[in-house]
Amino acid sequence: MTPAGFEAGQGRTRPVWDERARLAALDSYAILDTPPERAFDEVVRLAAQICDAPVALVSLVAGDRQFFKAELGIGVRQTPLEVSICAHAILRPGLFVVPDTAEDPRFAGNPLVCGSPHLRFYAGALLETAEGLPLGTLCVLDYVPRPEGLTAQQGFALQVLARQVMSQLELRRALKAREEDAARLAESERQFRVLADSMPQMVWATQPDGYHDYYNRRWYEFTGVPDGSTDGEGWNGMFHPEDQERAWIRWRHSLATGEPYEVEYRLRRADGVYRWTLGRALAVRDAGGRIVRWFGTCTDIEEQKQTEERLRSSEERLRLALGAAEMVGTWVWDVGTNRITADSGYARLFSVAPEAVAEGLPIEMLLPAIHPEDLPATEVAINRALAGEHDGVFEAEYRVLLRDGTIRWVNARGRCEHDATGRPTRFPGVVMDITERKQAEEGKELLARELSHRIKNIFTVVGGMVSISAAGAPAEVRSFAGVFRRRLNALAAAHEYVRPHSPESRPVAIETTLHGLLGTLLAPYEEAGAERVRLGGDDAPIGVKAATSLALIVHELATNAAKYGALAATEGRVTIAGERRDGNFALTWQERGGPPVEGPPQRRGFGTVLAERGAITQLGGTVAHDWAREGLTLRLEVPLERLAH
Structure with missing residues (x-):
C-alpha cells in the first residue's frame, strides 16, 4: 500500500x-x-x-x-x-x-x-x-x-x-479556526473532542466566567467520578485539602485578568491516592478581544516531583559534603566531545578560571597542571578507566602545580560510564586536596626514620663495645663475641621489617617473599654448626602491610621461644612450614626439644596480644595454639590476597 x-x-x-x-x-x-x-x-x-x-x-x-x-x-x-x-x-x-x-x-x-x-x-x-x-x-x-x-x-x-x-x-x-469563524464552531468542537480524547493529558474547558462544562475521557478515567459530577465548581473538591485554597486563588486571578492559569496541586485518583498534577489553561478570545472560552489541561507530574525531590536531597547532601571540605572539587568529562566541566573548587585546585571550566575545557588543557613526575601514572589510570577496567573506576594521587608556584597533593576519584557498545561516554568524579594529610604522613615517616636511625646506632654501639671488649681475649671469648655481633646485625635487619614503612622508604634489599622475611627475622637465632631453625614448605609473595604484621608475630614467637621455649634449650629446634590451601596460606610454627610445656600461659604479654590481633584484623586471618607438653604448635592461616598487600 x-x-x-x-x-x-x-x-x-x-x-x-x-x-x-x-x-x-x-x-x-x-x-x-x-x-x-x-x-x-x-x-x-x-x-x-x-x-x-x-x-x-x-x-x-x-x-x-x-x-x-x-x-x-x-x-x-x-x-x-x-x-x-x-x-x-x-x-x-x-x-x-x-x-x-x-x-x-x-x-x-x-x-x-x-x-x-x-x-x-x-x-x-x-x-x-x-x-x-x-x-x-x-x-x-x-x-x-x-x-x-x-x-x-x-x-x-x-x-x-x-x-x-x-x-x-x-x-x-x-x-x-474557532476564533476566526464562529459558523465552523460545531465542527471545530468535534475535532477538539476527538483530539482531546486521544491525548494522554486530562483536558477541560469552561465558559467565560469559569464554569466547567467539559472534561475529556482521560479526566474521568483518572478520577473515576461519574460524568458531569465535576461540572461547575465540583472540580475543586478533587484537590488535596491543603491545595484547594491556593488553586482557587490562582484560578480567580486568571478569570479576573485573563492571564494564563498555571498551578501545581495534588489531584485525587480513582483509588484515593493523591498525585501531583500540573494544571494549565489559556483564554480563547474573539476578534474583539473578549474571552469566549477557557481551555485547560491537567498533566500527571508525580514522577517528576519525586525525581525533583530526590535531586534536591542529593544536591543538599553534595553541598553539605563540599561545605565540610573547602578544597574539594567535582568534574564531569563528556568524553565524546572532550569537554570537562567543573565547579569552583576544581578550578582552585587546578589554577584555572572558574568561568572557563564552567563552560568546559578539553582535558589537554588541564593535564599540564599535574606534576611531571606524577603525570604518566595518572594518564595510565585514566586510560584504564576509559577502557572499562575495574568497572571504569578511577583513583589516583598526584601533585598539582599552582600558578603561584606552590605544590598541592590531591586525591582524584571517579568512574567512567560506557554505552552498550563499551564506548566511554561520561566520566564524573571528585578531587580533594590532601596536602595536609601528606604532610602529616611525611612527618610520621621522618619520625620513624629518626627512631630507626637511633636504634641502629644503639646496635652499632653495642657491637662496637663487644668488639673492643673481646680484643685480646681468649679464643672462646672472641668466638662468642663474633656470634653475638652477628645476632646484633640480624636483629638490626629484622628491625627494618618491623618498623613502619612508606612505599618510598621501603628498602629495595628487603626480600618480598615470606621465606625471605622469615630468614631475615630468625637469623639472630642461628648458631654455627647447629640448625636451630628449619624453614620449609611453600613460599608466597608478601606485601609491605602484611610483612609488618607478620614480622611482629614471628618476632614475638621467636622472643618467647628464646626465653621459655625450644630456643632456650641447647637441643631445642623450631620448624616453620608454609602451605597453600584453596586461596589461603597456612603457616605452622612448631617447637620441639625445649623445656616441657605445662599448658597455656597464665598471663599473655602485651606483645603477644598485639601481634595476634594484627594477624586477625589486618590480615583477616585466624590463629590457633596447641600447648602440647613436648612443645608449642601455632597455626596461622590468612587469605593469599591479603598476604600480598
Whole structure:
C-alpha cells in the first residue's frame, strides 16, 4: 500500500502533492516563528531519551528555511533550506534514516556535517497532515554514525511522537479556526473532542466566567467520578485539602485578568491516592478581544516531583559534603566531545578560571597542571578507566602545580560510564586536596626514620663495645663475641621489617617473599654448626602491610621461644612450614626439644596480644595454639590476597 501523498513508480515512491498546497497547509497552522511551547519541548526531550540521541528537533520546512518549533542540542531556531536534511526527508514516506551523513553524497558536503556541530546520523518521522501533505519531521540526530540505525521500538516510538506533534498542531489549528469563524464552531468542537480524547493529558474547558462544562475521557478515567459530577465548581473538591485554597486563588486571578492559569496541586485518583498534577489553561478570545472560552489541561507530574525531590536531597547532601571540605572539587568529562566541566573548587585546585571550566575545557588543557613526575601514572589510570577496567573506576594521587608556584597533593576519584557498545561516554568524579594529610604522613615517616636511625646506632654501639671488649681475649671469648655481633646485625635487619614503612622508604634489599622475611627475622637465632631453625614448605609473595604484621608475630614467637621455649634449650629446634590451601596460606610454627610445656600461659604479654590481633584484623586471618607438653604448635592461616598487600 502506498502512503497518502505518494505514488509508486519504477520501484520507488515519489510525492504527488503540490508544493504550493504543502506551504499553504503549513501556513494554516500559524506555527512559524512562534515562541517555544512546553508541549513541543517535552516531545523532543522524550524523543531524545528514547533514541539515546543528543539532538532532537520538531522541524517545519518552509519555502526558504526550516524552522524549529522545538529543539534540543542544536541551539538555534532556524537554518537555511540548503543545509536542511529534513527537506529531503519530506520527499519520502515513513521513516527517513541516514546511518552516516558523511558517507551519503547528498549530505557529505553539508556544512552541518563536515563542520560544526558535525552531525553524522539522522532519523526523521514525517509530520504529515490528514491530506498527506508533509509539513516537516520530528527527527533525532547524533554526532557519531549509527550503522544499525534505530531499533524497531525506537522507530515506532518516533512515529507515535510525530503523530502527537501533529495532534498538537491540529489542536492549535482547531482553536485558531474557532476564533476566526464562529459558523465552523460545531465542527471545530468535534475535532477538539476527538483530539482531546486521544491525548494522554486530562483536558477541560469552561465558559467565560469559569464554569466547567467539559472534561475529556482521560479526566474521568483518572478520577473515576461519574460524568458531569465535576461540572461547575465540583472540580475543586478533587484537590488535596491543603491545595484547594491556593488553586482557587490562582484560578480567580486568571478569570479576573485573563492571564494564563498555571498551578501545581495534588489531584485525587480513582483509588484515593493523591498525585501531583500540573494544571494549565489559556483564554480563547474573539476578534474583539473578549474571552469566549477557557481551555485547560491537567498533566500527571508525580514522577517528576519525586525525581525533583530526590535531586534536591542529593544536591543538599553534595553541598553539605563540599561545605565540610573547602578544597574539594567535582568534574564531569563528556568524553565524546572532550569537554570537562567543573565547579569552583576544581578550578582552585587546578589554577584555572572558574568561568572557563564552567563552560568546559578539553582535558589537554588541564593535564599540564599535574606534576611531571606524577603525570604518566595518572594518564595510565585514566586510560584504564576509559577502557572499562575495574568497572571504569578511577583513583589516583598526584601533585598539582599552582600558578603561584606552590605544590598541592590531591586525591582524584571517579568512574567512567560506557554505552552498550563499551564506548566511554561520561566520566564524573571528585578531587580533594590532601596536602595536609601528606604532610602529616611525611612527618610520621621522618619520625620513624629518626627512631630507626637511633636504634641502629644503639646496635652499632653495642657491637662496637663487644668488639673492643673481646680484643685480646681468649679464643672462646672472641668466638662468642663474633656470634653475638652477628645476632646484633640480624636483629638490626629484622628491625627494618618491623618498623613502619612508606612505599618510598621501603628498602629495595628487603626480600618480598615470606621465606625471605622469615630468614631475615630468625637469623639472630642461628648458631654455627647447629640448625636451630628449619624453614620449609611453600613460599608466597608478601606485601609491605602484611610483612609488618607478620614480622611482629614471628618476632614475638621467636622472643618467647628464646626465653621459655625450644630456643632456650641447647637441643631445642623450631620448624616453620608454609602451605597453600584453596586461596589461603597456612603457616605452622612448631617447637620441639625445649623445656616441657605445662599448658597455656597464665598471663599473655602485651606483645603477644598485639601481634595476634594484627594477624586477625589486618590480615583477616585466624590463629590457633596447641600447648602440647613436648612443645608449642601455632597455626596461622590468612587469605593469599591479603598476604600480598
